[in-house]
Structure formats: C-alpha cells, structure tokens
C-alpha cells in the first residue's frame with residue numbers, strides 16, 4: 569500500500585499532462601450511492617426497475633412517475649466533495665491535470681473547484697424546457713411538484729443521459745481529445761462496465777495508465793499501477809509540490 573502511494577506520487581510529480589476518468593466510486597465516499605453496487609439504487613424496490621424509470625421511453629410516457637423517483641433518489645444536494653474531488657481540483661489548478669472526465673451527474677467536481685469537467689452522462693444541475701429550451705436550475709426541479717413545467721407550458725427535462733439516449737457529441741469529442749493527448753491516465757472509482765463511456769479508454773496512447781478501484785476492471789492487466797482501495801483515501805495522501 570505504502571509503496572503504491574509512493575509510486576503514484578512519483579508519477580504525478582513527473583508529469584504535467586494528466587487526465588482523470590472517473591465513475592460512481594468517486595462519489596460513494598461523499599455519500600452518493602453507487603448505482604451498481606449491492607446496496608445501490610438498482611437493488612431498491614420501486615414499482616418499476618430504475619433502468620426502466622430512467623429510460624427515454626419511460627420519461628416520455630410517464631413523466632409524473634419519472635419525476636417521483638428522480639426527485640426522491642437522484643437529487644442529492646447534501647453531498648460534499650471528498651478528498652478525491654478536492655485533490656483533482658488542486659492538480660488542475662497547479663497545471664498538472666488537464667481534464668476530469670466523469671460518468672457522474674452530481675456536480676461534485678465543480679463544487680470542489682474543477683473547471684475542465686467533461687460530464688459524459690450530463691448533470692442534474694442543468695435542466696431545459698423541451699419546447700423553448702429555457703434553462704432551469706437544480707432547485708427549480710427539487711422544489712417542484714408533479715411534472716415541472718416551463719413558463720411556456722413545456723415539460724422541463726433534466727440534462728441527464730437517460731437509457732436509450734446517446735451521449736453528447738461535443739463532450740465525446742473533447743473526451744477523446746483529452747485522453748488521446750494525455751501522458752498519464754488515471755482511471756478511478758469505476759469498474760468500466762458502462763458503454764460507450766468505458767470504450768473511451770481505448771484512445772489512450774500515453775506513458776502511464778493508473779487504475780484505482782476497489783473492484784476489478786477490464787483494464788487491470790494493462791495498468792502500470794493498480795491500486796484496489798477507495799479513491800478518496802488514496803488521493804488524501806498525495807501531496808502537491810509547493811504546498
């Protein structure tokens with residue numbers, strides 16, 4: 569364990585073109601449940617499975633049911649950034665980290681101070697009227713009842729990639745560019761089980777691949793450094809030069 573922290577520290581010290589690719593495991597230490605873990609959202613009991621509720625078809629047909637679940641389970645405004653979010657923001661500030669690419673929709677990287685955040689699956693902090701495109705913030709949805717409506721009468725939809733929906737093209741392009749230009753890629757808090765997000769790793773051509781995840785990932789055997797501990801615990805031990 570100690571050796572691995574030292575090695576991670578050395579790699580971070582030596583490089584200034586690092587990209588971070590993360591998932592649900594980055595937020596679990598902030599108290600946001602991992603969708604796919606045993607006690608995660610997908611194992612709770614609802615009238616419909618969460619995969620059904622969080623699909624495009626369901627949203628269009630039953631927005632009332634969708635919003636019941638969504639408001640109850642997806643809108644967590646009490647979570648705070650943890651050591652991983654904070655350290656990544658510091659690494660960006662000192663010029664070492666070029667981008668955070670995340671599968672999370674919780675805004676915690678931005679709350680920690682990160683500027684270049686590529687949100688592959690969107691964000692619960694952005695919502696748009698389906699009719700006129702007007703923007704609505706987190707609290708508008710949180711404090712709404714029933715199906716949230718725009719002043720024009722249109723239904724407001726979260727800017728979150730639902731099942732059956734494609735990823736945003738610009739976000740994908742920017743992510744591919746960041747990964748393909750990185751010297752170091754840190755994969756953290758994700759089992760790389762969700763596609764097409766996980767396939768972005770194929771674009772990495774750099775020197776050093778680091779995987780930090782409690783559970784095995786398909787990239788473990790390609791990793792130059794593999795750490796199987798919670799990512800917040802690991803990042804809390806990293807020091808930034810000049811600190």
Ligand code: ZN
Nearest residue numbers: 697700718720
């Ligand atoms: Zn509208």
